[in-house]
Amino acid sequence: MSLFEKLVNKEEKIAVVGLGYVGMPIAVAFAKKVNVIGFDLNEKKINLYKSGIDPTNEVGNEEIKTSKVDFTSNEVRLKEAKFHIVAVPTPINADKTPDLSPVEGASSIIGRNLSKGSIVVYESTVFPGVTEDVCIPILEKESGLKCGEDFKVGYSPERINPGDKVHTLEKIIKIVSGIDSESLEEISRVYELVIEAGVHKASSIKVAEAAKVVENSQRDINIAFMNELAMVFDRMEINTKDVIDAMNTKWNALGFYPGLVGGHCIGVDPYYFVYEAERLGYHSQIILSGRKINDGMGEFVADAIIKKLILTNKIVKQAKVVILGLTFKENCPDIRNSKVIDIITRLKEYDINPSIVDPQANPIEAKYEYNIDLVELESIRNADCLVLAVGHSEFMNLDNSKIDKMFGDFENNQKVIIDVKSILDKEEIETGGFSYWSL
Structure with a gap:
């Protein structure tokens, strides 16, 4: 009997190592079909899951409450499983080189x-x-076993879009690969239990690894192109969104928009690809150029804020700036x-300490990660500048009257609105007389 059949018959278990934005949805999905052990070193996170709380909001509290995943922080429990899925983060170091310590640690465990x-x-x-x-x-x-003889290994890059x-886990085609044809078939059958869209069998593990870093590098480059255009259009006094809307009427337009490129995928994966390329003697030109542009967009937006404050006769060091969005x-x-x-x-280089609003972010994490004390949207008053940095649904329905209440008691043409994501109705805002800028 194959391992796949033993899993389906619940004679063996799947273990998911790393229960974040990627691992937790996978564990929950498989638990509907087979027995699953969900392992994470973070006991606090495990306790939240056991209490029916989903801190990632990826599947929701109700799914967690009813899920049959056996959550644990005890690594010995992994001995009960025969099919292990590693879904730990792979960040970068301060010098932009890959930090493989999480995946190395998971391998040791x-x-x-x-x-x-x-x-x-x-x-x-x-x-x-x-x-x-x-x-x-x-x-x-660590095991004393031999790969290919005693155990098999495969690679299946995560494609979850937080x-x-x-585009949920089940609806995204899964790339799968194995150390040999036997493992490839077994891995494919296991993932087909939960992936409704089906699987794509890569010819090798390296091909599957490359596909992941390349697909995100491609997006990074395309966004970098739009960001570069946005910076040029700003000098030309042309609205970037108007240009994109016109361009997108053509059937083969790609539909990318300018913006801040962060997170643990698009803002990180290109550096993994570049690192290995340079190790082999090739210095990336396009990919690194795109990264340089995207990494500089935060400063570009901040400088636009300062320029607008000056043009509206604000004393920069005394200006109250409110940023909507942190994630x-x-x-x-x-x-x-x-x-x-x-x-x-x-902004802090100009002695501006902005107030930060984000109803989606965890206040405790914001304080721990960035020493930021989040404030409530309803508490915002007497602002000089409002920066819409993230397009949360809570910010999408802000009209002129709601926005006006957040500002101080002065003329609308002195009220600065920086719309990074172009989520506001430009005509309505400008009709209201606000000093408006968008990326």
Whole structure:
């Protein structure tokens, strides 16, 4: 009997290692079909899941409450599983080089608890070669077992889009790969249990690894192009959104928009690809140029704020600036690698300490990560400048009357609105007489 059949018959278990924005939805999905152990080192997070609370908002509290996932922070429980899925983050260091410590740590933990006949599948984003050259040796060392003989390994890059309730896990084609044809077939069958869109069998683990970093690098480059256009259009005094709306009437327009590019995927993955390319003697030109542009957008927005304050006769050091949004994207509580921080950092160079509003972000995490005390939207008064940095649904219905209440008692043409995501009705705002700027 194959491992797949034993999983379906609930004679064996799946273990998901790392229960964040990626791992938790996978664990919940598989638990509807097979027995699942959900493992994470963070005991606080495990206790939240056990209490029926979803801090990621990816599947929601009700799903967590009814899920049959066996949540644990005890690594010994991994001995009960034969199919392991690794979904830990892969961040970058301060010098933009890959930080493989989480995936190395997860490999050590699994290796210590690995048994013969197991399959280990990595979903963490890495550059081509990491699974075979870094992870497998750790698994072998810790377990004393031989890959290919005693256990098998595969790679299936995560494609979850945090905060997206349309393109969910089940509806996104899953790339799968294995160390050999046997493991590829077994891994494919397991994922097909929960992936309604089906799987794509990559020819090798390295191809699957490369596909992940390249698809995000492609998006990064396209957004960088739009950001560069936005900076040029700003000098030309042309509204970027108006240009894009006109351009998008053509059938083959790509539909990208300018903006802040943060998070744990698009803002990170290109550096993984570039790192390995440079190790092999090739210096990236396009990818690094795109990263440089996108990494500089926070400062560009901050400088636009300062310019607008000066043009409206504000004393910059005394200006009250309010930023709406801290997370790295709309309708998502994830604040990791948020480029809104770059705006804040730049403003502080002008002695401006902005107030930050974000109904999606966790106040405790904001304080811990960035030493930021979030404030309520309803409490905002006497502002000189309002910066809409993230397009949360809570900000989408702000009309002139709601916006006006947040400002001080002075003429509308001295009330500065910075609309980074172009979520406001430009004509309505300008009709109201506000001093408006959008990226």
